[in-house]
Amino acid sequence: MHVAGRIEDYALIGDMQTAALVCRDGTVDWLCLPRFDSHAIFAGLLGTEEHGFWRLGPAHADDAEPPAATRRHYRGDSLILESEWDTPRGTVRVTDFMPPREGAPQLIRIVEGVSGRVPMRSTLRMRFSYGRVVPWVHRHEGRTIAVAGPDSVWFDTTADTYGEELTTYSDFTVAPGDRVAFTISWEPSHKQPPALPEPEQSLEATEDFWREWVEHCTYHGPYREAVIRSLITLKALTYAPTGGIVAAPTTSLPEDIGGVRNWDYRYTWLRDAAITLSSLLRTGYREEARVWREWLLRAVAGDP
CATH class of the missing domain: 2.70.98 (Beta-galactosidase; Chain A, domain 5)
Incomplete structure (x- = not known):
């Protein structure tokens, strides 16, 4: 079990x-x-x-x-x-x-x-x-x-x-x-x-997508492998249709055992997204920053 x-x-x-x-x-x-x-x-x-x-x-x-x-x-x-x-x-x-x-x-x-x-x-x-x-x-x-x-x-x-x-x-x-x-x-x-799915073709296409995305990275300093892995994770948390970036893919997990802080992190939290954007911008990913800014402008448009 x-x-x-x-x-x-x-x-x-x-x-x-x-x-x-x-x-x-x-x-x-x-x-x-x-x-x-x-x-x-x-x-x-x-x-x-x-x-x-x-x-x-x-x-x-x-x-x-x-x-x-x-x-x-x-x-x-x-x-x-x-x-x-x-x-x-x-x-x-x-x-x-x-x-x-x-x-x-x-x-x-x-x-x-x-x-x-x-x-x-x-x-x-x-x-x-x-x-x-x-x-x-x-x-x-x-x-x-x-x-x-x-x-x-x-x-x-x-x-x-x-x-x-x-x-x-x-x-x-x-x-x-x-x-x-x-x-x-x-x-x-x-x-x-x-x-009907085509698993082998999808595998090849998925590998091509990530390889091409990583090629745009401009960072070549220490610990590049760890930096690339972190960037891929941040990209995975980006909602492609709008550019919004979720803080995490989960909800209802307490921050500590028995704790009451168990927020839904499947939202775009402005603080978290801003830190994410800083990391993406410093490594060459300007397009992600642009679409997030457009998402933000739409989100705050009109009478709050």
Whole structure:
């Protein structure tokens, strides 16, 4: 059984309109769709597994704690997360990312066999509205869809899936060179289904996006690798359609254990955004500053 980790156990991925947090054991415990300030479909970070999560990693006994990844890192200068497990049966890699949005928002997870033959399990428990709503999950033209009111989430994979206890499972084994992709896509429930995902093409496009963005960085001083990683994180907190910059992708986490300060940080706080802008401007990212200034002027326009 997975228990939500410490905040430092989570890695951030995102598409500059929302973000997900991935724990060391391969569990996505936080994701709001379609925007930073939308309701969460995975809110295990704030509660328990009953509030939604998506675990993808080596199979383990149901009563055992999922194993943490042996190592993990971001691929180069990108927001593509790679986690690797060394198991008695071999080594497996999971690549997690959210492609910069052109259509429906997507979270893509690609499992790759590195050595041996490793049994894997995907456990997907979608709970809408911060865990309050259990969606209607069914099959539609070969795809799995979860619907609740105005929201729908589509789940696509080539692996076999089955439902049990209001949860969607996939059990499969990967050998060297095997690649098995899983994608969830959000769409308003009254609209047509989102396009079928193309995980490999999306991975390439996401890597190209971040590489090109990092090339604009003008900083070449000490600790450049850490500076680049910080800039990528700040870019991930920028809401692309408007230029607003959220203080953090989460809400309701107390600043200290048992404390009462548990603000919603999914807003543009002027102080935080100003510090972010200072960092971006000093490293060559003037466009982000320009669009944030335009956002600010719109936000304060008219009678307050």
